Amino acid sequence: MIPRENLIRDKGSIYLIQMIYIEVFAYLRKNLESLEVLENKLREMGNRIGKSIYIYYKPRKFSLIKMLRDVIHVATGVKNFKIKTVKKSNKIEITIIYNQCPLCVSEVEEKGVHYCIPTMAILEEYLKLAINDGKLKGFKSVEGKVIKSVSSGDDHCEYFYKLIKSD
Amino acid sequence: MVRVIREKVGFKQKLLSSIGKRLMFRKQKKISKLLINLSYREIIRLLIEVDGSLEKALNTVFELSSHAGHDFLMEWVEEGSVIFSNFVGDHALWIKAGYYSFTGDNIKYIKYFPPEKEGDPHRVIWRIDKCFLCSGMNYDDSFKIEKKDLEKYGYGIPIAGIFQTTVNMINEYVGIKFEGKVRETKCMLKGDPYGEFVAEFYPKKED
Numbered sequence: 001m002i003p004r005e006n007l008i009r010d011k012g013s014i015y016l017i018q019m020i021y022i023e024v025f026a027y028l029r030k031n032l033e034s035l036e037v038l039e040n041k042l043r044e045m046g047n048r049i050g051k052s053i054y055i056y057y058k059p060r061k062f063s064l065i066k067m068l069r070d071v072i073h074v075a076t077g078v079k080n081f082k083i084k085t086v087k088k089s090n091k092i093e094i095t096i097i098y099n100q101c102p103l104c105v106s107e108v109e110e111k112g113v114h115y116c117i118p119t120m121a122i123l124e125e126y127l128k129l130a131i132n133d134g135k136l137k138g139f140k141s142v143e144g145k146v147i148k149s150v151s152s153g154d155d156h157c158e159y160f161y162k163l164i165k166s167d
Numbered sequence: 168m169v170r171v172i173r174e175k176v177g178f179k180q181k182l183l184s185s186i187g188k189r190l191m192f193r194k195q196k197k198i199s200k201l202l203i204n205l206s207y208r209e210i211i212r213l214l215i216e217v218d219g220s221l222e223k224a225l226n227t228v229f230e231l232s233s234h235a236g237h238d239f240l241m242e243w244v245e246e247g248s249v250i251f252s253n254f255v256g257d258h259a260l261w262i263k264a265g266y267y268s269f270t271g272d273n274i275k276y277i278k279y280f281p282p283e284k285e286g287d288p289h290r291v292i293w294r295i296d297k298c299f300l301c302s303g304m305n306y307d308d309s310f311k312i313e314k315k316d317l318e319k320y321g322y323g324i325p326i327a328g329i330f331q332t333t334v335n336m337i338n339e340y341v342g343i344k345f346e347g348k349v350r351e352t353k354c355m356l357k358g359d360p361y362g363e364f365v366a367e368f369y370p371k372k373e374d
Contacts, residue, residue: 001298001305001355002302007201007303009199010200011199015239017203020231031217041213045212076202077199100196102206103206118209
């Protein structure tokens with residue numbers, strides 16, 4: 001069996017996961033008791049993926065933006081994205097824009113819960129672990145949320161992260 | 168427009184298939200297989216929470232993937248139609264091309280077996296020696312899988328579901344009067360030396 005680390009630089013069609021996720025999302029929406037439960041489950045899903053990515057692809061760059069670029073590009077394989085930052089006295093706000101995230105498909109128009117919460121939550125967890133691990137110095141916590149999602153009818157996916165600086 | 172479908176694929180179609188599958192893979196948007204592997208693990212974990220067991224979750228994945236990606240697969244079928252024929256055994260070539268188009272991996276073993284006796288299906292059997300879905304699951308402390316949980320379905324069951332959809336789309340497109348059923352018969356997580364899938368083709372009953 002191939003070790004998981006070997007999958008990092010190996011690429012597969014984005015459709016392999018989109019085709020299944022679109023059906024699974026609809027199934028979960030139908031079978032979970034509420035949208036709130038679904039949203040929490042999707043966040044946990046992304047956080048667990050982020051945790052595993054951290055195991056197999058430890059941060060190689062130790063500045064915030066370079067680390068984000070590196071992990072998005074190498075470990076997830078996504079190429080078209082932009083990162084914007086706003087520095088404030090006690091925090092840094094980061095916006096990441098994907099032309100298309102790995103989960104969203106424009107054919108879906110999902111209302112009520114953002115379809116690509118897992119994509120956002122992957123980086124949220126990755127940054128959290130990098131902070132706790134001392135790889136990302138000067139911060140104490142991170143929190144992310146989905147601002148825009150192709151599957152909610154937007155023309156791109158946009159995630160917002162707030163990183164609170166250490167005292 | 169009337170489509171003329173050849174009886175059987177020849178050298179030219181095999182060559183086109185070999186080139187075409189590479190071009191199709193190249194032009195697609197791609198992500199790391201690590202992300203595919205981990206996303207699939209989490210999908211299974213969520214389905215276990217909803218359905219109650221791994222076996223039920225894998226059954227759900229099979230059902231869902233058997234209906235998945237119709238638009239995308241139809242596009243693939245239309246683009247791949249230059250290598251189609253009326254011969255059911257040529258599914259071996261199309262499955263091989265399709266698998267590469269999605270994954271970038273070559274299937275090294277794939278064979279067509281005609282029916283041995285009346286009533287037997289036509290079969291195409293293929294094996295994969297590196298499975299990006301199973302990868303890492305044998306030492307994943309966050310998700311323990313027992314061999315007994317994989318008695319009915321293997322962990323690579325969505326591949327069976329997606330190919331079941333694809334072979335039937337091709338059958339319909341070219342007018343082959345067979346119904347395809349795809350099963351995963353070997354899985355590396357069960358301890359088998361490779362993953363194995365069988366596509367069985369049964370004559371469609373006339374109305």
